Amino acid sequence: MSVLAFDIAQFFPSLNHVMLLAILRKQGFSSFMGRFFASYLVDRFTSYLWGSFRSGPRQADVGVSQGSALSPVLSALYIAPVMKLYHMQAVALKTSLLSYVDDGTVMAQSKSLDENRETLKDAYALLLCLSVAIGLVLEHSKTKYFIFDRSHSDYSPPIDLGYAPYTGKNLLKPNLYWRYLGFYFDRILLFYKHVRYYSTKALSLVKAMKMLGSSTRGLPPKEKCLLYRLCVLPIATYGYRLWYSEGAQCKKALSLLKTMQRKASLWITRAFSTSPTGGIESLAGLIPVHLHLQKMAGRANFRAATLSDTHPLRLILGQDHHKGTQPHPCAI
Amino acid sequence: MSEAFKRKVKGTVMEIDRHLPELTESFEPVASEARPGTRLMDRLPDQVIFDDCSSLLEQDALEAHERDLFTILRNVRLSDDTVYCSVDASLPDNTQHQAVSVAILYWEFEEFNRVCHVAGRVTAPDAELFAICSAIILATQQDNCEKIYIFTDSIASARRAVDPSLHSGQGHSLAVCRTLAAWLAEDSSCTITFIQVPSKLEWSIHKEAHDYAKDLISPAGLRPDTSIDSVWKAVTKRSQETWTRMFEDPSYKGRNFLHLERLDGDALKPTYINGGVWLSPVGDNLLVAVRLFRCILNHAPIGLYYK
Numbered sequence: 068m069s070v071l072a073f074d075i076a077q078f079f080p081s082l083n084h085v086m087l088l089a090i091l092r093k094q095g096f097s098s099f100m101g102r103f104f105a106s107y108l109v110d111r112f113t114s115y116l117w118g119s120f121r122s123g124p125r126q127a128d129v130g131v132s133q134g135s136a137l138s139p140v141l142s143a144l145y146i147a148p149v150m151k152l153y154h155m156q157a158v159a160l161k162t163s164l165l166s167y168v169d170d171g172t173v174m175a176q177s178k179s180l181d182e183n184r185e186t187l188k189d190a191y192a193l194l195l196c197l198s199v200a201i202g203l204v205l206e207h208s209k210t211k212y213f214i215f216d217r218s219h220s221d222y223s224p225p226i227d228l229g230y231a232p233y234t235g236k237n238l239l240k241p242n243l244y245w246r247y248l249g250f251y252f253d254r255i256l257l258f259y260k261h262v263r264y265y266s267t268k269a270l271s272l273v274k275a276m277k278m279l280g281s282s283t284r285g286l287p288p289k290e291k292c293l294l295y296r297l298c299v300l301p302i303a304t305y306g307y308r309l310w311y312s313e314g315a316q317c318k319k320a321l322s323l324l325k326t327m328q329r330k331a332s333l334w335i336t337r338a339f340s341t342s343p344t345g346g347i348e349s350l351a352g353l354i355p356v357h358l359h360l361q362k363m364a365g366r367a368n369f370r371a372a373t374l375s376d377t378h379p380l381r382l383i384l385g386q387d388h389h390k391g392t393q394p395h396p397c398a399i
Numbered sequence: 400m401s402e403a404f405k406r407k408v409k410g411t412v413m414e415i416d417r418h419l420p421e422l423t424e425s426f427e428p429v430a431s432e433a434r435p436g437t438r439l440m441d442r443l444p445d446q447v448i449f450d451d452c453s454s455l456l457e458q459d460a461l462e463a464h465e466r467d468l469f470t471i472l473r474n475v476r477l478s479d480d481t482v483y484c485s486v487d488a489s490l491p492d493n494t495q496h497q498a499v500s501v502a503i504l505y506w507e508f509e510e511f512n513r514v515c516h517v518a519g520r521v522t523a524p525d526a527e528l529f530a531i532c533s534a535i536i537l538a539t540q541q542d543n544c545e546k547i548y549i550f551t552d553s554i555a556s557a558r559r560a561v562d563p564s565l566h567s568g569q570g571h572s573l574a575v576c577r578t579l580a581a582w583l584a585e586d587s588s589c590t591i592t593f594i595q596v597p598s599k600l601e602w603s604i605h606k607e608a609h610d611y612a613k614d615l616i617s618p619a620g621l622r623p624d625t626s627i628d629s630v631w632k633a634v635t636k637r638s639q640e641t642w643t644r645m646f647e648d649p650s651y652k653g654r655n656f657l658h659l660e661r662l663d664g665d666a667l668k669p670t671y672i673n674g675g676v677w678l679s680p681v682g683d684n685l686l687v688a689v690r691l692f693r694c695i696l697n698h699a700p701i702g703l704y705y706k
Contacts, residue, residue, distance in 0.1 A: 343698070
């Protein structure tokens with residue numbers, strides 16, 4: 068599988084109001100809603116406050132404001148026609164387009180990486196046409212290219228996007244790791260890099276926490292245990308559902324987390340540095356990491372039942388869980 | 400995807416698909432009753448009353464509460480517009496049986512209805528919630544009823560019964576909210592009162608419900624109902640048991656780990672609740688804790704020891 072991750076330049080500020088209102092009208096929202104958003108978006112003013120100084124009103128009439136509660140919804144509605152038109156026009160390309168606010172990805176799946184490359188090139192050109200039509204600008208220099216392949220070959224053909232700077236002799240080469248929403252994806256999806264990144268982060272946190280207490284002064288052990296469970300474990304296990312499941316090969320990843328937990332339990336109990344791991348873990352009241360993950364994963368499985376009927380995760384599950392809604396084409 | 404292929408594929412989504420049928424409960428994440436502003440407790444907070452006694456730990460306070468309960472019971476028996484119910488649940492101590500929820504309804508001095516439901520393999524608050532739900536639905540169907548009194552030993556379940564948000568037993572809560580919203584809106588003088596009866600009091604009508612629940616022993620069958628809390632509890636229990644088994648192995652805990660026992664002779668088992676078995680009694684005193692831990696581990700590297 069090959070993936071092209073693209074970035075939309077200045078996404079929130081660049082949304083066009085006239086276009087947004089037209090899209091809302093076209094999507095069937097009532098004229099009352101249209102008028103509300105027209106008043107909400109157009110002719111906005113902002114003033115800055117610094118101590119006792121207050122600036123005069125300045126026009127803040129660009130796009131939707133960053134950090135506003137309505138912005139993600141409005142931007143999703145804005146980008147929806149692009150996705151719809153793309154799906155209508157790119158049927159022959161057999162690619163899928165995903166987008167998380169302004170982080171978009173095009174994926175191509177086939178047996179051959181060269182074939183994927185050609186498909187992605189066409190898909191990118193089409194996407195660019197659609198974005199320009201709606202008033203959005205793609206930043207070509209921030210476009211990234213990744214290859215996911217479970218075979219042992221390291222063949223990674225570069226791609227000629229056809230737009231500067233990735234054209235002619237300067238081809239876009241695939242990256243080794245892809246950081247998306249804080250997850251590190253590697254070529255064979257083993258997520259070792261991801262676990263290494265987060266366990267190192269947690270370990271440095273444990274080392275930094277040493278200044279909070281020694282064996283004679285500082286925090287009492289109960290507080291240390293609480294601190295570790297609240298502030299370190301959630302960082303270390305971030306995104307564990309990607310790599311931890313029943314029967315997954317994660318011995319190497321788990322050993323990193325075990326090392327981290329051993330350091331933490333040594334800090335909590337202040338036992339000698341060569342004490343047996345199991346003993347200090349039990350004294351510190353920390354369940355072994357693999358059992359902790361097993362518990363969290365087991366509990367998370369059932370949380371899918373609390374999702375709404377049209378949630379994407381529910382739609383890709385087996386037919387018993389769709390509750391009458393249209394399942395995803397890739398449903399199991 | 401064929402069944403044979405499904406078995407070969409591993410991953411999180413496959414795991415969810417495999418385990419989700421173990422949970423029989425269904426939820427309404429966006430129920431209209433749970434919308435802020437239209438919730439039962441937002442609209443009619445004055446007509447739902449909770450009589451809480453969670454702070455009653457001493458014997459004197461309990462006896463005073465029991466006297467209050469008898470006063471309330473006398474008053475509700477004398478009034479002719481009040482239905483009072485006693486609810487309880489019974490949980491089996493093995494996995495072959497399932498929980499039972501019981502509600503007994505009274506009008507003046509007479510008992511006029513009693514129901515007993517099998518609640519499935521659920522936790523105690525879920526079974527109690529089911530009992531409260533069936534009591535409320537039956538009581539609101541009674542003509543000329545303006546006040547409902549519910550005697551329960553779990554006030555937390557009573558609070559859950561009027562909370563329509565996403566939680567274990569949400570279906571029962573939604574049923575309660577729908578019924579009560581219609582019933583309370585009819586007349587502003589209608590009220591419902593939840594009164595806590597600690598089960599150790601073994602008090603009058605609550606004892607009757609308790610005994611009735613204990614009488615029915617229902618086998619679990621092949622596929623009993625489960626709630627999300629009960630399946631979560633089972634997962635947690637499984638991990639905890641694996642840890643306990645691991646702890647029995649000296650190569651895990653260390654060969655010189657000091658064997659300690661409880662007063663009743665049971666060996667100490669590791670747990671992570673409230674800081675663990677060893678940490679919770681001494682966890683606030685740093686010096687004592689460190690000495691204790693080093694003694695229990697009985698381990699010192701030679702180099703460090705001579706330093």
